[in-house]
Every structure is written in C-alpha cells, then in structure tokens.
Amino acid sequence: MVLKLLLVIFLVPLLVDSLEPAFNDDVLGLIVFKAGLIDSEAKLTSWNEDDDSPCNWVGIICDPRSNRVTELVLDNFSLSGHIGRSLVRLQFLRILSLSKNNFTGTINPILAQIGTLRVVDLSENNLSGPIPDELFRQCGSLRAISVAKNNLTGLIPDSLSSCSTLERVNFSSNHLSGTLPSGIWSLSALRSLDLSDNLLKGEIPRGIEILYDLRAINFRKNRFVGQLPEDIGGCLLLRKLDFSENFLSGVLPMSMQKLSLCTYISLRRNSFTGEFPDWMGDMRSIELLDLSANNFSGQIPNSLGDLQFLKELNLSTNRFLGSLPESLTNCLNLLAVDVSRNLLTGNLPAWTFQLGLKSVYLSGNRFNGSIEYTLLKSMAASLQSLQVMDISSNALSGGVPFAIGNFTGLQVLNLSRNSLSGSIPLSVGELKATQVLDLSHNRLNGSIPSDIGGAVSLQELRLERNSLTGEIPSDIEHCSSLTSLDLSQNNLTGPIPAAIANLTNLQIVDLSFNHLSGSLPKELTNLSHLLSFNISNNHVQGELPVGGFFNTIPPSSVAGNPSLCGSVLNQSCPAVHPKPIVLNPNSSSDSNRGTFAPNLRHQKIILSISALIAIGAAVFIALGVVTITILNLHVRSSMSRSAAALTLSVEDDFSHSHTSETNYGKLVMFSSDAGFATGAQALLNKDCELGRGGFGAVYQTVLRDGRPVAIKKLNASSLIKSQEDFEREVKKLGKIRHHNLAALEGYYWTPSLQLLINEYVCSGSLYKYLHEGQSENCLSWIQRFNIILGIAKGLAHLHKLNVIHYNMKSTNVLIDNSGEAKVGDFGLARLLPMLDRYILSSKIQSALGYMAPEFACQTVKITEKCDVYGFGVLTLEVVTGKRPVEYMEDDVVVLCDMVRRALEDSRVEECIDRKLQGNFPVEEAIPVVKLGLICASQVPSNRPDMEEVIRILELIQSPSEGQEELE
Structure with a gap:
C-alpha cells in the first residue's frame, strides 16, 4: 500500500497521461488529487486508495448504474492546496464544487477536458491569476460556473462568449479588469450574470435584449461609464437589476417600464440625472427600489403609490423637491423609507408613522412643523415595529413628545439639528431597546431626567448643543452598554458623578463647555476602553486622576479649568501638609504657683528629650545608610565579576551578541555589540525624551560606538508577556528589514523595565x-x-x-x-x-x-x-x-x-x-x-x-x- 501511494504521489504526470487502467480511473484521480491537498480537519479519511470504488467516500456521488463519479462536492472542508491535473480522469463528472476552502494557485485549464461537466463552483477560495481562456473553448455541456470571492486578475476571456450553454456565470468579488467581451450578450441561455465587485470599465454594450431568459444581472461596484443599455427592457423575465456603485450617467431608459416582473432595482451611487420617471409606477412587482446618491431632481410622482409590493424605498442624496406623496400610504408592505439629504419641504408626513415601518430616514431636508403629541399618542399601536427614526437636520419645532416612550421597539432615535424646545420627557426611560438617542443641536432646556437610566440598552447618548441645566443624574450608571456620552455645550452644573465610572464600556465622553465643578472621581481610571474624555472649559478642580487613559490625556481635553492640576497640565498640585502640633504653654501650669519659672523649666526638659530623640534617630538612620551602602558595593562587585565571566554568544537567527549590562539587566543588540554609553536608567530623563505614545515614551541616546538610537520605554509592564515570550516576539520583529521601515536594533529587559532600541531617524x-x-x-x-x-x-x-x-x-x-x-x-x-x-x-x-x-x-x-x-x-x-x-x-x-x-x-x-x-x-x-x-x-x-x-x-x-x- 505504501509503495502504491508513493507511486501515485511522485509519478502524477505519467499516471494522469499514460497509465493503463490498472486502478479504477476515478479512485486513481481522486487519490492523486487528495495527495496534493492539506486536509487540516481530516475530512477525507474515508478516501482509501485500496478501495475498488470511491462511491462510499465522503463528498462523492456516483451514477448507480455505472458506478462512475458524477459529483465531487467538498464545500467548506477546510482544504488547501492546488487543483491539480488528476481530476481529468473523472470523465463522467458532472458537478465539481470546491467552494469555501483555501485552494490557491491558478485555475487549471485542464478542467475543460472533462466534457461532461455541467457545474463548476470554485468560489470563496484564494485562487489567483487570470481566468484561463482555454476553460471556455471546449465548454461542452457547461451550464454554471462560479469563481466568486477569489483573487483573480486580468480580463474576462473572450472565449466566454462562445460558451452558448451557460446559464449562470458568477465572477464577482475578484480583481478582474478591462472591458466586457464584445460578444457577452451572445450567451443566449444566460439566466444569471454576476460581475460585481471588480475593476471592470468602459461602456455597457447594447444588445442585451436578446437574453430572453435573463433573470438577474449584477454589475455592482465596478467602473462602468455611459448610460444603461436602451434595450434592457427586452429582458422581460428580469427579476433583479443591480448597476450600483459605478460611474453611469444620463436618464433612465424608458424600456425599463417593460420589466413588470422585476422585484429588485438598485442604481445607487452613480450620476444618473433627470426627474423621477412617472412610468416607474408601472413596474408593479418592485419590492426594493434604490436610486440613492445620484443627481435625480424634480418631484417624487404620485405613481410611486402604485408599487403595492414595495418593501424598501431609498431615494436619499438626490435633489428631489416638494413633499412626499400621500399615495405612498397605498404601499401596505412598505418597511423602510429613506429620503434623507434631499430638498423636500412641507410638514412632517404623518403617514410615515402609520404604515408599521421598521425604519424612517427623513434627515437633511427642509421639513417643518412639530411632532404632534396627540398624533403620536393616537398612533401608538402602529409604532411597535419602528426600529429606526431619523428626522434630524430639518426645521422642526415644538417639543419632544411625551409619547416618545411608546416607541418600544425603537433602536435608533435621532431628532438632532432641529429647533426643538422644552424639556426632555421622562418617557425616555421607557425606551428599553434604544441603542442610539440623539437630541443634540436643539433648544432643549430643563434637566436631564433621572429616568434616562431606564434606557438600559443605550450605547450612544448625544445631548450636546442645547440649554440643559442641573446635574448629571447618577442613574445614568444603569445604562451599562453606553460607549459614547456627549453632554457638551450645555449649562450643566454640579460634580461629575462617580457613577460614570461604572459604565465600563465607555469609549468617548465629552462634558466640555458646561459649568461642572468639584473634583474628578478617582474611579474614572477604571474605564479601560476610553479613547477620549473631554472636560475642558468647566470649573473642575483638584488633581487629575492618575492611571489608565488619564496618564496620556491630551491637554486640550482638560484646558479651561483653572483650578485643575496634574502633570499633564504642567501644573503641580499644592502639597497637603499635616497641621503642626501646637503645645499650649499654660496647659501644665500649676494654679497654686504664682510664677512661670517651673513651667519654663518643664519646657526645657521636654525640649531636651525631643532633641535627644531626634539625635538618636539621625544616628540610627546614618548607620543604616552606611550599612546599605557597604552591602550595595559588595553586591555590585559580585555582579561585575559575574558579568565579566559571561561569554558572548551568537544565535543562529541574528548576527549579534547577548550581554548583561552590569547592575541592570539583559541587553541584546541584533546587528552589533555596542551597548549604552551610560546606564539604562540614566537614559530615561526629560532631557532625552523625544515624545510619548500609547505604548510608552521615546528617548534619544548614543551607543558606545557613537551611533544614535531611539529608545522606547514600554509602559504598563503588567501587560507585557513573560520574558521568554517577549524575547521571542521581539526577535521576530528584529528580523524585519525594509527601506520604508524603521528597524528594531535590539532590546533591554528586566522584570520591571523593558526597552526597545530602534533605528534613529533624524528628521522627525x-x-x-x-x-x-x-x-x-x-x-x-x-x-x-x-x-x-x-x-x-x-x-x-x-x-x-x-x-x-x-x-x-x-x-x-x-x-x-x-x-x-x-x-x-x-x-x-x-x-x-x-x-x-x-x-x-x-x-x-x-x-x-x-x-x-x-x-x-x-x-x-x-x-x-x-x-x-x-x-x-x-x-x-x-x-x-x-x-x-x-x-x-x-x-x-x-x-x-x-x-x-x-x-x-x-x-x-x-x-x-x-x-x-x-x-x-x-x-x-x-x-x-x-x-x-x-x-x-x-x-x-x-x-x-x-x-x-x-x-x-x-x-x-x-x-x-x-x-x-x-x-
């Protein structure tokens, strides 16, 4: 068996091309195929070269009459390696599916020699190189091919156009470039064509109308220019049309109105112009319509209300005028509406809260009026499904309605950048599912209600640029998922509550431009995820917390607090001295004595005893210092002798020496034997400091050989790996050399101090x-x-x-x-x-x-x-x-x-x-x-x-x- 396996592995070309059928052809082809793979999860253990037939092997399906392999399906088997020549022996193979693995190399054109192949699926691998032109020259009975989500490059081969049997083609998510093959529309049997997410360019040719069976076309995210094909309406069976994220322009072709079966149209992020076509209402089957991020203008026609199957409508980022048509109330299946960033006017359309929508985006328009309390209250039952409501950046007035609490399923509520006034209603505490609450840039007043703590799912709370007063409620600590808190530019007073330190997920906090006072709670240093904490322009006083984020907090984030002190501000805090003990000279007086002489004598006795105690303590301290000095000299002498006894060793990985810097720790240089001109600790002073970063401060020094280097002192030693792991990782980094990388020259290690020695780059x-x-x-x-x-x-x-x-x-x-x-x-x-x-x-x-x-x-x-x-x-x-x-x-x-x-x-x-x-x-x-x-x-x-x-x-x-x- 071992000899047979060796023969299979080392004589693959001979076996594939000329071996007589001593073995079953299918067994041989599959065993050779397996020999070239890495089966990391042992999925192919049932593949045994001693078997007479592979029909019981995993991933194999045979014809029950001939016992020849007809299907090889190994999707998501965690296989890696190349797709070799041996599969050509499977001459009855109809389906080859190897998707969701880690196959590398190029697509082997020899697959074209399997004349029975109908389906080839090589998607979601790491294949590279061009799609071979030979693959389609003899495509035989090929019906479907997918090479999506690989790293393929080059042009789409012209031979594809001659493969007239093809029904499904998917080349998406690669790096294919160039223009479409001139005969692309000659694939008369085509039902699905997906070329999305590539680098294809040029104009889309005419002639698509002959694809009578075409159901789906996806050219999303390429570089196509020009107009949509005028004759696209000839594809009467088309259900999905996606030309989004290209550079297409012009008006929409009128022939599109013939696509009465089309359910999905996405043309977003192009440069289409003209008015919204009134005939779009004739496309009665549309479920998703996305025309966003174009240059459409004019009014949105009432005919849009004829799209009774419409579920998602996105007309955002255009230049539409007027109001939203009331006819949209006829779209009873509508779930999402996005008309943000247009020029729409009029009152806030009430019907958007009546249809049971899941998301409503009306931001960036010119809607006015108020959010009527009675309107929302009367329609509370229809608001249970609403998840996203964004009506920011309009001209709305009035207050935030109390009935906002009826939006029990709301996840995002954005009413920012309007002219809303009044106070924040207590009902915000009923927003149990809300993750983002943005009421910023309005005219709200009053205090932040303590009920805010009831919004337990909040991740982002934005109330900046209002006129809020009062204190920050400590109940905010119940919003345990909060990552971003912005209360800046209000009139808030009182201290910063220590309860904020319990919001352990906080990343961004902005409390600037208020009237907050008191000291910063020390517990804030426990907020390990902080990226920004801004308390500038308040009346905060006392010492900045020490530790965590606050060790490197930008000075601008704490500026404008005159009574705040700390090293970041270069302002030392006043020392707190214990009050002196004052002896009352009369406390020991004897009332029976008429003179002060005995008292004075008693004071002299007390002073004499104090002096003796002080002198004794000084002598004791002096003796201690002398003793410790002698011991240190003895230890240093021993360490010097030990260091001198060390031999310099050269490791295989580097041409460098390991040495121990006397009295300190282990110094390793990767490319020379030079050490520090001074002791390691002497480097770490302000005069040598070049700057500070997230991983530590950087100092400049000179090695003994006169070469300047930059020394990074790593901070947070408790987070550093063990010495063994640390040295292993640093050595890997030390091997990296490139003209555009600042080289790592060496390192220095003690349990409490780690230094990285880097190439010094002079110009900053x-x-x-x-x-x-x-x-x-x-x-x-x-x-x-x-x-x-x-x-x-x-x-x-x-x-x-x-x-x-x-x-x-x-x-x-x-x-x-x-x-x-x-x-x-x-x-x-x-x-x-x-x-x-x-x-x-x-x-x-x-x-x-x-x-x-x-x-x-x-x-x-x-x-x-x-x-x-x-x-x-x-x-x-x-x-x-x-x-x-x-x-x-x-x-x-x-x-x-x-x-x-x-x-x-x-x-x-x-x-x-x-x-x-x-x-x-x-x-x-x-x-x-x-x-x-x-x-x-x-x-x-x-x-x-x-x-x-x-x-x-x-x-x-x-x-x-x-x-x-x-x-």
Missing part, C-alpha cells in the same frame, strides 16, 4: 511636517506622494510577513534626511499577552480617528485591513494637511466624512492642503483622495490590500499606463 515625524511646520517649509506634492507610496510599501512588506501594525498614525511615520518615509512602532501589539482589542484600543488611544471600526465590534476579526483603514486616513491627512479629528469651537470635524462630502459635491480640490497654494497636479491629487477614501471604507472587505494600493499609486504616477482606470 510626519506629524511634525504636517501640523507643526511653517508654511514656507511645507512638504511639496512630490514629497507627499512619495511619502504615501513609501508608507504603502512598508505596510505591504509587514503584511507579507503576517505582521499587523495596529497603530498607524502620522506620529509613527518618520522622515529621514532624504525625505523617505519610514514606518515605526510596528507590531508592538504582539508584545501584549493577548491581542485583546480593548487592551489595544486603550494602548493606541492617541490614534483616535485612525482606528478601524472593527475595533469596536467583538464579532469582526481584526486583520491587515485595520492597517489599510489607518493608511487611508493617513493618506487623507497627508493630502489635506488636516488632522483625522479636529475639535472646533462648536463642532467635531471627522476628516473622512468631510472629504467624502466634498467628493460627493464635486469640490475635492477645496480639501487639498492650502499650503500647497495650487502647486499640485489635480490629475494625481483627486485619485489619491479617492484611494484614501476607499482604504478608509467602513466595511473591511471593501478595502484593497496594500499590494494593490501600491499598484494603484504607481498607475497614478504614470497616467499613460492606466490613469483612466482611476477616474
């Missing part, structure tokens, strides 16, 4: 150049572009080595004397005992604005895409010269949101750093901005990997080689 951080430099010395566009490209190359190298940076920000990018970017502080999270995202977020709290949203969600895996998000924000910071988050006098500006809005309004050029004074190429700057926004996508899967980022940046630099792909 990128942050200094962007935000602290003078206008005349600002970075040029070429310098900025090269810095962005250098950062990308450094990150890409880390990701090749499976190292995640975790802490991308401009202070961690250093600039050398030639202007090259060097990424520093990479992989430090590996030194923590576990990659706990809350520990991470507390360590990198200074990276606010750079952190990917998945840090706040425990169910989303943290991957290299977190670095891509930080890179995206950093790219926007370099181009605009603005910080990721800027705190204005009356607002907080998030850079990504600001740039994204500017892009939507076609005014990206206004975002470019004004220091450049127009000295930048628009054809480079705008694509770089777009790339930054794509990298900073909220959805990790939408972000490119860093290798792809490099390719795009190189294309931007060389427009003749493909600039049009980026527009």
